[in-house]
Amino acid sequence: MATATVAATAPLSNGFLLRRGPNEGAKSARSLQRTKNQRQSASSRRFGAAVITAKFDLKPPPYPLNALEPHMSANTLSFHWGKHHRAYVDNLNKQIVGTELEAKSLEDIVIQTYNDGDLLPPFNNAAQIWNHDFFWESMKPGGGGKPSGELLKLIERDFGSFEKLCEELRAAAATQFGSGWAWLAFNPRPSDGKELLVVKSPNAVNPLVLGYIPLLTIDVWEHAYYLDYQNRRPDYISIFMEKLVSWDAVSAKLEVAKAQAA
């Protein structure tokens, strides 16, 4: 399996390894694809003498918290979504009050505070909100199985086979040292014609900052799996691939990505 460090135009303070199909070594595209500017719901409430404007909301997963049992327990969801994800939302809202970031979409905040790798304080919270929203969407009750249609075609074109993709994704997730994420992402401007790639990233970093469009993610921070799997990250990754991953969601995101790139 070949790996290539990202030859980004800006130095990344966090290492960022790309895993590609058999032909590797594409230059990373620095263009930033922005999705439609999302209007986050803004609600004000009075709290004593101060007015707090909640800029971002904690979005619930698209299924009940116990819907992923027994593969991902309701207990895990209650902490992972109810505490960790919620804290990122609360903390970002506090951080952006009275700043120019208040007027921006979440994705714009992520890219701006990434600051070419010299992370600004709101980055961790903003990116982790984005990453977790995306993570819940990457799973579904009764997930697993195989992709189909256009997605499967592209996977077979860029990885050789679905099995090869799974191998690369599992390896990326297993070897992301410390906290981080593994991704399937879409490169809108590949120099070698391969639009799909597997990426792993540390802490809160995500492929948006490289101009890629995420299609699928698996959270490999320990809090994502420790209650259910303890130190057995490889078991968690296997169960994610076999029982949780939502290829429907990935296909939908691929369609959006291709439409944007066109």
Add this chain to the structure above:
Amino acid sequence: MEMHLPRRRLPYLLPHLLPSQLALPPRSLLPLCPQTRSIPIPPMALRAIASRKTLAALGSGLRAQARLATTAAAAAASRGLVTFSLPDLPYDYGALEPAVSAEIMQLHHQKHHQSYVTNYNKALEQLEDAVARDDAPAVVKLQSAIKFNGGGHINHSIFWKNLAPIHEGGGEPPKGSLGWAIDADFGSWEAFVQKMNAEGAALQGSGWVWLGLDKEFKKLVVETTANQDPLVTKGANLVPLIGIDVWEHAYYLQYKNAKPDYLKNIWKVIDWKYASEVYEKECR
């Protein structure tokens, strides 16, 4: 153009992993030329590998894993390689309750630390092979695995020494020269603890918070390192005295997302004997 790597002893390639940092018997400096492979195995390494106490400490479910690790280590050792092994804890897994649960201590020691040791040994063996065949790209590629796993072994070995049950002195602040130095360099014991906890809580992702001694300036510092980077990666003159693991595996089963609660409570079992010894030795 061929790259010729000088046939150096391993420690030259790993300047940041000094024997003194390992809190283990110093590594034998084995030349790596193939013709000198018949070096006797250092007796300390053999004893550590085959320690009956280490094996006895493992539950039945782990015997297979331990056998595998020991077999691999023995195989490597028979080739003249020094290998590392999991140090015993000087207290039972449940001895630090309620500050740190027995469940966490057992997983942390038998699974996480063991895995660092196993993978460290594997990486060192691969390194020796790569050096022997002059494969510079392979040597460079192995550096991150050595840093992760070697660092994990270094850091956890110090961590176990920084902990003790309450009835054996855990939780008691340091006396003597180290106690005075904390007052001098941080203002007060409370201010020091608060700084450690603030830095530990603010650390994003996985890592460690340290009380270190800058041995050049004889000053105490609070520092953090990411992932399993040893303290020396923050400064060649920094000597670790106290390290607190803030990877989620160190507290999650018990404290969940409440990292500040873990940090508050772990001071009840932080032991200062090892730290004081190191401090006094460096400041003699």
